[in-house]
Amino acid sequence: xxxxxxxxxxxxxxxxxxxxxxxxxxxxxxxxxxxxxxxxxxxxxxxxxxxxxxxxxxxxxxxxxxxxxxxxxxxxxxxxxxxxxxxxxxxxxxx
Numbered sequence: 001x002x003x004x005x006x007x008x009x010x011x012x013x014x015x016x017x018x019x020x021x022x023x024x025x026x027x028x029x030x031x032x033x034x035x036x037x038x039x040x041x042x043x044x045x046x047x048x049x050x051x052x053x054x055x056x057x058x059x060x061x062x063x064x065x066x067x068x069x070x071x072x073x074x075x076x077x078x079x080x081x082x083x084x085x086x087x088x089x090x091x092x093x094x095x
Contacts, residue, residue, distance in 0.1 A: 010055055010078045011085050014047045018086075048082025049075045 017023060018041060031038025040046045053075035 006052075006055060006074075007078055007081045007085075010048055010051045011044075011082050013051050014044055014082050015086070015089070017041060017047060017051075018044065044086030045079050045083035049079035052076075052078030052082075 017027075027038070027041050030041060040050070053071055055078075056071040056074045
């Protein structure tokens with residue numbers, strides 16, 4: 001259950017950063033000033049990795065196997081799942 005909550009939290013944060021209209025101006029500023037970071041802010045898999053890594057490092061990771069698989073592995077699991085959820089929600093949103 002913990003990994004599902006962690007994945008949903010990471011996906012929610014990633015989706016908020018990528019899609020929220022209230023964050024459009026900051027996203028555009030970052031994209032114009034730092035193109036590489038702007039690219040990061042438009043990709044579920046890229047952003048999901050970093051969000052997952054940050055969640056794991058600061059201790060918000062609810063994944064009980066973390067001591068055995070490590071922070072990077074946790075971030076990779078979250079990153080891949082974010083990409084899949086992003087594709088599914090994008091498909092459903094477009095109809």
